[in-house]
Amino acid sequence: MPHLDFTLLLQGQYRDWLLSGLLVSLQLSGLTLLAALPLATAIALLRLAPSRLARALGFAYVEGVRSVPLLVHMLFWYFAAPEALPQGLKAWLYGGNIEAAAAVIALTIYTAAYMAEDIRSGLRAVPHTQLEAARALGFGFLQSMRLVILPQSLRITVPPLISQTLNLWKNTSIATVIGAAELMYQAQRVETASFRGFETFALVTAGYLSISLLITALAQLYQWRYPLRVAS
Template identity: 90%
Template sequence: MPHLDFSLLLQGQYREWLLSGFLFSLQLTAITLLLALPLAVLVALLRLAPARIAQALGFAYVEGVRSVPLLVHMLFWYFGAPEALPEGVKAWLYAGNIEAAAAVIALTIYSAAYMAEDIRSGLRAVPHTQLDAARALGFGFLASMRLVILPQALRITVPPLISQTLNLWKNTSIATVIGAAELMYQAQRVETASFRGFETFAVVTAGYLGISLLITALAQLYQWRYPVRLRAS
């Protein structure tokens, strides 16, 4: 059995590569979450709006995005979308950190589609009598949702949204296909340079596992601390 040596990866340049990839994956997760949540709320409201055109737009977004693999989203926003832009704009994009931008766009659009369905379920879980009461008091649909329904629905959907955050954290690894310098990308650099495949990917696995367990623990803590109780009216 070959001798295992983790010390090589925990010092010097290899440690810096892995740490920078780990931090960048966390940044991707945080930025995407901040962008995806408002988009998901908007899509969920569209799906429940009285206007059929709004419902159709929400439905088309969710089904269209979820029917395409995340890998394809990544490749489209990195290779495909810039080709539709003027040459000057395209050159400017590729001169910058287009890998990170494409990863954020793809992850945001993809994650928002799944989060929107969780939020829509939360909105539907709030008793309809509360919406009727708000409308009877003179509130419009958007005001009723914003002031009465949405605050309760978001509290209901926190556990599934945390679960989607867990999926988002793991999905950042797919950004390696477009050269985004996240954890998997840096792990491949370390493995190629050090020839320590087992140790490298064991460390990476521990990194993904640690954050995943933390997110899971936060979900369980939230459910214990804030149990969902809905009023009938």
């Protein structure tokens, strides 16, 4: 077995590349989470709305997005979508960090489709009589959801949303295919320059594992602090 030496990767430019990639991955996760949560909530409400058209739109979004691999979403928003824009706007986008922007858009649309179903399940778990009581008090559908149903569904909804956050964190690695300078992109860069494949990807694995375990610990802490009580 060849001699393993991690010290080369824990100093100088190789360390800086890996830390930079970790930071970009965290930023992609954070920005996507902030954008996906309100979008997912809106889609979940569409799927429960009184209007058939609204429910159909929500269903079409969820099934349409989930039926296409995330890799295809990434490639579409990086290569295809900008081609439909005016030349000036397209040049401006490509002059900036379009890789990260395309990654966030693709991750947001993809993640929101899955989160919407978790939110919808939480909303449906609240007894329907709560909605009927709110409507009897004169509240509209959206007002009833915002003031009565959504607050009650949080304890049911948060644990699966944390699991989706874990999936989101791992899915950021796919952004390497469009050149976003996240952790996997930088790992390939370090491996090519240092010829230390085992050490490089061992460190990257440790990085992904550490953040994943942290998210899992937050989920366990939440479930311990707010245990789910099923109404009899």
